[in-house]
Amino acid sequence: MFKDITLGQYYQTDSILHRLDPRVKLIGTLVYLVSLFIVRSVPGYIFAGIALAALIRLSNVPFRYIIRGMKSIMMILMITVLFNMFLTPGEPLIRIWKLSVTREGVIFAIRMAIRLVFLILGSSLMTLTTTPNQLTDALESVLGPLKKLHVPVHEISMMMSIALRFIPILMEETDKIMKAQIARGADFESKNLKKRIAALVPLLVPLFISAFRRANDLAMAMEARCYRGDSGRTKMKPLVYKKSDYTAYAIMTAFVLCCVALRIAGF
Amino acid sequence: MNLMVKARGLIHDYVSRDEDGNIEGKIRAIDGVDLDIRPGQFIAVLGHNGSGKSTLAKHLNALLNPTEGTVLIDGKDTTDESELWNIRQEAGMIFQNPDNQIIGQIVEEDVGFGPENIGVPTKEIWERVEESLRAVGMYKYRSKSPNRLSGGQKQRVSIAGVIAMHPKCIIMDEPTAMLDPSGRKEVIRAARALNDVEKITIILITHYMEEAIYADRVFVMDHGRIALSGTPREVFSNVEKMQELHLDVPYVTLLAHQLGRSGLKLPEGILNKEELKEALQSAVPSAFIGE
Known part of the structure; x- marks a missing residue:
């Protein structure tokens, strides 16, 4: 049931991208997202696409692996595209019953789809x-x-970071409680939606109680180890920029400037 | 030299209040405990559930403050706010549930958490992490996720996390209660090694009698008081008294006691198989002629 939740999944391998300072990657992602909204023409999208392809290549993450993560988003993408196609006012192309697909709608939908895919x-x-x-x-x-x-x-x-640490623990716990409730006759697989929701109550209540107990224990353990917020705290792994990180920032700036130039040039 | 732990007339009440803050009820968890623990000792505290042993442990790390009486850790009063962090650094604490005390997502990061909190410079943190992980034999797991480790290994990581703060004393509150027998052995072995090699005072709270036989001194708690204290041999000699307190004595000790009651002349307080064999040999030499 919880196998397909992939939160913050990390693909372990070695690459230039893996070794970059995380701050560079965080800012870089934001910059890329913004520049996707700067460009608005076919050459612009091709440019952004090439940049993305180059990065994927550099990351050493298999392309198929990245695509697999896209599947769950496909549904949302389709809905967005359909809504945009039908609901954008403009010159009608095809009429289906009372709704019409407009020319502007199609263009807007395609643009939206490209942006979303690149963004994800x-x-x-x-x-x-x-x-x-x-x-x-x-x-x-x-x-x-x-x-x-x-x-x-x-x-x-x-x-x-504590939440991330406890996700697998709480999932395991959910699994245990579920099995315990199934052994007592609970039905989590019923076709009846109402029954299925009702079955969640005896799952969530013990899960929450245990999560609070864990939180209490953890807080005590942290205090016992002298945790008192970030006052007087040192870091075991401080973030330090390397030469490659500055290069990455330079490339990033060049990329944004190119995007702006494309926009101004009217492409 | 200061005593590691010195408690005088320690009383702790858990007070429950209603919504208006009026006192509804009081439970006396610790009722007049005096405790002297010298540096370098290995102490075991025994007691059944609700005997006040966990509450006592929390006083030794200043997680709780006394209702009455005083607790001095290495000469520092636990009610003294200005010494709070020094006390917690000197008296580390290990809890029962290994999952609920590991903060880091990687073993080495968790061990580094304590030193980070007390402001140790980065380079020294790495040295401390390495030395502590080696001390508990977990160095080769340093870059693993704690979720991939067994219970005993997780507890050893927790111990390393405490050692990295260079404590004088480690309080272990039922560290083996949730572990399987092999995990229990790992943890006790690590605790004994720290006591032997590093001369760190260990206060082990447990309800496994077998773990208490290695201690220099055993305290048995009942209803918030210390009911029995002494060397393991002295304490376990009181088989009837221990049973009265709903505690078992080690199996061998019980066997020797029962044999003694049915007529064999055996000394009280036999702690292991070898001692029992020796005692039997001198009590009934004829039984061992064939050997």
Whole structure:
């Protein structure tokens, strides 16, 4: 049941992208997402596509592996495309009953689809090449300036990394409780939706109780090990920029400038 | 030299309050405990469920403060806010559930968590992590996810996490309760090695009698008081008293005791098979002629 949930999945291999500083990858992904909305013409999309293909090549992650992660998003993509096709006002092409596919709609839908696909590929490339831990470290560091505005950046990233650590444990626990309830006659596979939802109650209640108990234990264990927020805290693995990271930033800047140039040139 | 742990007239009440903050009920978990533990000792604390042994453990790490009485850890009062972090660094704590005390997603990161908190420089953290993982024999698992380890291995990682803070004393609150027999052995072996080699004071809270026989001193708790104390031999000699406290004595000790009651002249407080064999040989020499 929970096998297909792949949160922050990391593909373990060695590549230039894997070795980059996580902050570079985080900022790079954001920059790429923004530039997808800067370009708006066929040459622009081809340019963005080539850049993405080059990155995938550099990452050493098999292309098929990345595509497999796309399948679950396909449904959302189709719905977006259909809605855009039918609901954008403009010059009608085909009429089906009361709805009509408009020319503007088709163009908009295609553009949207390309953007979405690139967007998902781009961000999954980041999670595939960055461990969740590096990612939370990067977030803490990138959002660091917000500390001055009293945003609890350290606490948020600590919470994220604890959550990531406990996902497999809680999943295992869910599995155990499920089996225990099945042994007592619970039916999680009923065709009847109402019954199926009702069956979740005896699953969720013990799961929540146990999660709270774990949280309590963990908080105590952290205190016992002198945890007191980020005051006076040092880092075992501090983030340090290397030469390759600066190169990556330079390439990133060049990429954005090219996108802007394409847009201005009217392509 | 300071005593590692010095408790005088320690009392702890768990107070439950209603919504308006009025006291609804009081449970006295610890009721006047005096405790002296010298540095370098291996101490076992025994007791059935609800005897107050876990509450006692939390006092030794300043996770709880006394209702009455005082607790001094290496001469520092646990109620003294300014010493709080020093106490927690000096007296590390291992809990029962191995999953609920590992914070890092990789073994080495978890071991580094404590040193990070007390502000150890990066380079020294790495040295401490390596040395602590080696001390518990988990160095080759340093880059594994804790979820892939067995219970005993996880507890050893937790122990390494505490050692990396360079404590003088480690309090283990039923560290083996959720482990299988081989995991239990791993953990106890690691604890004894730390006591032997590093001279770290170990306070082992357990309800497995077999783990207590290695201790320098055993304290048996009942209803928040120390009911019995002494060397393992002295404590386990009181077979009837132990049974009164709903505690078992090690199987061999019980066997020797029963044999003694049915007429054999055996000394009390036999702790292992070899001792029993020796005692039997001198009590009934004729039975061993064939050997």
